[in-house]
Amino acid sequence: MRIVVLGGTGNIGTAVVRALMAEPRVDEVVGAARRVPDPWPDVPGHAALAWTAIDITADDLDPLLDGADAVVQLSWLFQPTHRPDVTWRNNVAGTERLLTSLRRCAVPALVCSSSIAAYSPRTGLGAVGEAWPTHGASTAAYAREKAYVERLLDVFEATVPSCRVVRIRPAFVFQREAAVQQRRLFGGPLVPGTLLRPELIPVLPVPRGLRVQAVHSDDVAAAITATVTRPVTGAFNIAADGVLDAKALGRLFQARVAPVSPRLVRGLLGGAWRAHLSPAPADLFDALLNLPTMSTTKARRELNWAPSFTAADAVEQFLIGIREGTGGPTPALAAGTSGVLRLREWRSGVGTRP
Numbered sequence: 001m002r003i004v005v006l007g008g009t010g011n012i013g014t015a016v017v018r019a020l021m022a023e024p025r026v027d028e029v030v031g032a033a034r035r036v037p038d039p040w041p042d043v044p045g046h047a048a049l050a051w052t053a054i055d056i057t058a059d060d061l062d063p064l065l066d067g068a069d070a071v072v073q074l075s076w077l078f079q080p081t082h083r084p085d086v087t088w089r090n091n092v093a094g095t096e097r098l099l100t101s102l103r104r105c106a107v108p109a110l111v112c113s114s115s116i117a118a119y120s121p122r123t124g125l126g127a128v129g130e131a132w133p134t135h136g137a138s139t140a141a142y143a144r145e146k147a148y149v150e151r152l153l154d155v156f157e158a159t160v161p162s163c164r165v166v167r168i169r170p171a172f173v174f175q176r177e178a179a180v181q182q183r184r185l186f187g188g189p190l191v192p193g194t195l196l197r198p199e200l201i202p203v204l205p206v207p208r209g210l211r212v213q214a215v216h217s218d219d220v221a222a223a224i225t226a227t228v229t230r231p232v233t234g235a236f237n238i239a240a241d242g243v244l245d246a247k248a249l250g251r252l253f254q255a256r257v258a259p260v261s262p263r264l265v266r267g268l269l270g271g272a273w274r275a276h277l278s279p280a281p282a283d284l285f286d287a288l289l290n291l292p293t294m295s296t297t298k299a300r301r302e303l304n305w306a307p308s309f310t311a312a313d314a315v316e317q318f319l320i321g322i323r324e325g326t327g328g329p330t331p332a333l334a335a336g337t338s339g340v341l342r343l344r345e346w347r348s349g350v351g352t353r354p
Contacts, residue, residue, distance in 0.1 A: 002028045002067060003047075003228060006056060006098070007074030009033040009330035011178035012113060012170070015221035016072060021045030025229050032064060033075070035331035056094035061101035070109035070228045073098060078185050081273070081281050084141045091145045092152070099156045102163060109164040111227050112153060114235070116171050116213065118146035121290035125211070128292045130169070130235040138287035166227040170220045171213035171239035171294065174314040177328035178217065179321025180335040186280050204255040206246040207262040209289060213239040216309035216317065226303040236303065237294035242311040252315055262289055 003020055007013045008031030020029045026047045031040075036051040043049060054064060056075045065071060075098075077090045095112070102110055117140070120133040136147035150167070157165045174182070215238055223238045242248065250257040262285075270282035299305045309317070320326070327335025 001026045001069040001228070002030070003070050003072065004030045004032060004064060004068045005072045005074065006032045006054075007076060007113075008051075009035065009037060009332045010074060010076075011175060011181065011333070012173055012217055012220050012224075013074045014177065014328055014330060014333065015175060015217035016074065016224050017049070018043055018045075019218070019221035019225040020228070021047050021049060023047070023225055023229060030064065030068075033330075033332070037330045040329060056098060057089050061098060062105055065101050065105040065107055068105070068107050070111060071098070071102060071107055072224060072228065073110065073112040076113070078142060079279055081141065081279055081284075082276070087141055088145060092148050095149050096152055099152060099160075103156075103160050107163060109166070109228065110156075111166045111168060111224055112149070113224075114150060114167045114169045115142075115146045116169055116237075116239070116291055116294055117143040117287050118150050118169060119292050119294075122292035125293065127295035129295050130237055130298055132292060136287075137290045138283050140281060140283040140287050142284060143287045164231065164233050166233060167235040168220065168224055168227065169235055169237050169294070170223075171215045171311075173215055173217050173220055174318035175217035176317045176321035176326050178333050179318050180325060180327045181333050182318065183322050184279075187278075201253050201255045203258050204250055204253045205258050205260045205265075206249055207265045207285075207289065208259045209262065210246060210249075211293065212244050212288065212291065213242075213294060214244060214311040214314045215240045215307060216314040219305075219307040219309060219314075222308075223299055223303055223305050226305055230303065232302050234298075236299045236305075237296050238299055238305075239294050239296055240307040240309055240311040240314055243293055244311050244315065248312060252312055252319065 003026055005013055005016055008017050017029055017031050020026050021043045022045045024046050028048045031051045032054045034055055036053050052064060077087045080086055117137050118134040119137060120135045121137055134147055134150040136143035153165055153167060220238050246257045266282045266285050269278060269285050272278035273281045325335050327333055
């Protein structure tokens, strides 16, 4: 099997490349991204690995997809949140270009990474299955774009029945090697990793009602690899065991929890975002509070999938990585910025390139 992984240098992408390399039924893995690693560290496995630099918004995708047995679509931009036209062009228009190329090249399978944020707001604390509506958890560009891509996939499935379509909807995805990148994307340069040490956080403020799921990148990669090699279709929720509420977060940070008003947190985030001091807008916080809890019954049943890490384990790996300044082997995950030293560069947009 020849598998093409678009966005193969990111948090999920690097884990997917590793997992596919170790799959005996895969002969060749082609990683594609705007910036490709040179060199890529030796990855033991059965498959050959090649990299190609490609821009999903502008380049001809047909030569890359021609002859592929499956395409894994992970190409996504979270930043710059102040330029939604840029993220829309990559995330939505780029995916539409990909679907058009898939049709022309008659690729038999597509695995597309969606998100828990594509789901509509929760109405209770019960776990929801894959049939829960996907209209986005808030007005945040991230949730809106994920929901729109779901509609693109609906049309593609209906009009191209020869292509097997799988949608992976993971919870928040963490791994140690992606910690610095995620700090840059969500915390910005004013949140250096050295601050996130238990001895420096005696009291942890947590918004009331916060309940989130998490999953390790390797477990998402295992699910994606299973969908590549099994004749399955449809959506799959992917989340680790356990839901992270205030008590669980207090244990992770070894701190006493102080409940705070969500309205206060939203106001602070909104002000910081408007002042370009934080990369995460307030409406993304709205999504965080409204996310449903996902059931993973379908993935366990049809993919024979089970997480190797709990939700707390996945976040703990992230915290270790962020405290140590851990980076990964690709340009997207490189530990290239730290704290306030790159503030001027980040605010000018240099630090937000994919």
